[in-house]
Amino acid sequence: MEHEYELINRIKSGRRELFEQIVLKYQDLIYTVCFNIIRDGGDAENLAQETFLTAYCSLSGFRGENLKSWLCRIAVNKSVDLKRKQVKQKVEPLDAHENTARGGDSVEELLEQKDRAEKLNNILAFIPEKYSSVVSAFYYDRLGVKEIARQSGIPEKTVETRLYRARKLIRERWGEDDI
Secondary structure (H helix, E strand, O other): OOOHHHHHHHHHOOOHHHHHHHHHHHHHHHHHHHHHHHOOHHHHHHHHHHHHHHHHHOHHHOOOOOHHHHHHHHHHHHHHHHHHHHHHHOOOOOOHHHHHHOOOOOHHHHHHHHHHHHHHHHHHHHOOHHHHHHHHHHHHOOOOHHHHHHHHOOOHHHHHHHHHHHHHHHHHHHOOOOO
């Protein structure tokens, strides 16, 4: 393959079909980057495609820095964005009518619970993924420490440490006004 800088310049000057060489060279790496964040093969494939589409559309802004790093940065950003959306969607909408019909909380209490859940999701979207994923698995998916460790391939002590640090980060951010 040609030197990447020269290849990019040729693509920019109209040889669009040459972009396929970049895709072929980096598709496995980009898929792996996406999969390591998302942990879903279908989503990782879609994100890899989006990464190359974004890169192609943004080639005019590419200044000759490391192509591999540039592509990986795009892939990471897309994957983290999707992960944040997924974390926000994990809070199930509260059906106030159903709950009060069963003699549960009042509508005001349900709305307050919903606000707290949204605030928590906003915090989880901005703390490091290694912490938010453990919190999500523990509280939303109701998995135990052993199961989280088994599924994620990390030691139980690491899961416990991440839960502890995540709780600390959540407490620190909870009082901030911008959440």
